[in-house]
Amino acid sequence: MKHLKHFACSFLNCVKNIFLAIRKHFKGILSGIYVGLIGLFLYAPILVLIVLSFNKGRSRVKWEGFSFKWYEALFSNSQIGDALVTTIVLALASAGIAVLIGVPGAIGMHALGKKKFKVMMGLTNIPLLNADIVTGIALMLWFVHFIPLGFGSVLIAHITFNIPYVILSVMPRLQQMNVSVYEATRDLGAGPVYAFFKIVLPDLMPGIVSGFFMAFTMSMDDFVITFFTKGPGVNTLSTMIYGQLKKGIKPEMYALSTLIFLVVSAVLLVVNGISDRKKTPKAEQIERI
Numbered sequence: 102m103k104h105l106k107h108f109a110c111s112f113l114n115c116v117k118n119i120f121l122a123i124r125k126h127f128k129g130i131l132s133g134i135y136v137g138l139i140g141l142f143l144y145a146p147i148l149v150l151i152v153l154s155f156n157k158g159r160s161r162v163k164w165e166g167f168s169f170k171w172y173e174a175l176f177s178n179s180q181i182g183d184a185l186v187t188t189i190v191l192a193l194a195s196a197g198i199a200v201l202i203g204v205p206g207a208i209g210m211h212a213l214g215k216k217k218f219k220v221m222m223g224l225t226n227i228p229l230l231n232a233d234i235v236t237g238i239a240l241m242l243w244f245v246h247f248i249p250l251g252f253g254s255v256l257i258a259h260i261t262f263n264i265p266y267v268i269l270s271v272m273p274r275l276q277q278m279n280v281s282v283y284e285a286t287r288d289l290g291a292g293p294v295y296a297f298f299k300i301v302l303p304d305l306m307p308g309i310v311s312g313f314f315m316a317f318t319m320s321m322d323d324f325v326i327t328f329f330t331k332g333p334g335v336n337t338l339s340t341m342i343y344g345q346l347k348k349g350i351k352p353e354m355y356a357l358s359t360l361i362f363l364v365v366s367a368v369l370l371v372v373n374g375i376s377d378r379k380k381t382p383k384a385e386q387i388e389r390i
Contacts, residue, residue, distance in 0.1 A: 150359065150362075152164075154171055154355035155171075156352070157170060174353050175353040175357055181341070181353060184337055185338060187252070193317065203271065207275060222272075228261060228265050234325055236326055237329030238329055240330050244330060250331060251331070251334075251335055252331075255337075263320060266312055267313070268312075269312075275308075286299070323339070324337075327339065328343070
């Protein structure tokens with residue numbers, strides 16, 4: 102009887118293990134299929150765009166042969182080149198100025214009391230929560246009375262909506278920072294400027310870099326606010342592509358989009374690689390040193 106009971110328990114355990122293994126196997130397959138479908142949904146249009154950038158003809162449904170024709174046309178098109186330069190210069194300038202304004206603003210807000218801090222954070226979040234079309238029209242009406250619409254007005258508009266992104270990126274670093282180190286540095290005779298650049302700024306640097314790239318990306322991606330605040334003769338890539346929609350998108354845009362996608366992907370890989378190195382435990386860093 103004992104042997105029969107032992108055999109029954111062993112048999113049930115074997116069946117249970119087999120069932121769990123089958124379940125785990127199919128669960129992994131279903132998870133892989135689900136992730137694959139999401140990836141296909143997200144990246145299939147980009148893959149189609151990349152393929153079309155090498156298509157010899159203008160057709161979007163028929164493959165007419167491999168060619169670099171549209172890349173050559175892209176680099177010889179002065180209109181696209183001017184729009185690309187304007188977009189990059191505008192994004193770099195607005196992100197840099199937003200960092201110069203946003204970092205001191207975040208430090209000043211952090212030094213306020215809780216009530217004033219909440220009020221200031223609420224005011225800071227208004228450009229983020231407000232609709233782009235409302236912000237664009239409001240800035241356009243404001244600029245018309247004071248400055249001519251052009252590159253300067255677009256730059257001010259981009260700085261305006263980029264500052265909150267910088268503040269939101271820097272603020273968590275400020276809240277995690279150990280103020281005692283800064284105070285100890287001051288007690289040992291260091292001036293406020295020296296203590297800021299030696300103690301505070303290195304702690305805030307990850308947030309500053311993150312805020313800069315966030316502001317740069319938002320500036321590159323913006324269309325609505327740029328459309329309302331730009332003047333004649335000033336075009337970014339987004340406004341230029343919008344203007345060409347009536348005539349039909351040229352295949353050069355496929356080549357340009359492919360290059361932008363490849364550059365952004367390369368930058369993300371580099372940034373992620375640097376982040377992984379910075380996450381190395383201190384013990385391993387000491388051993389390497």
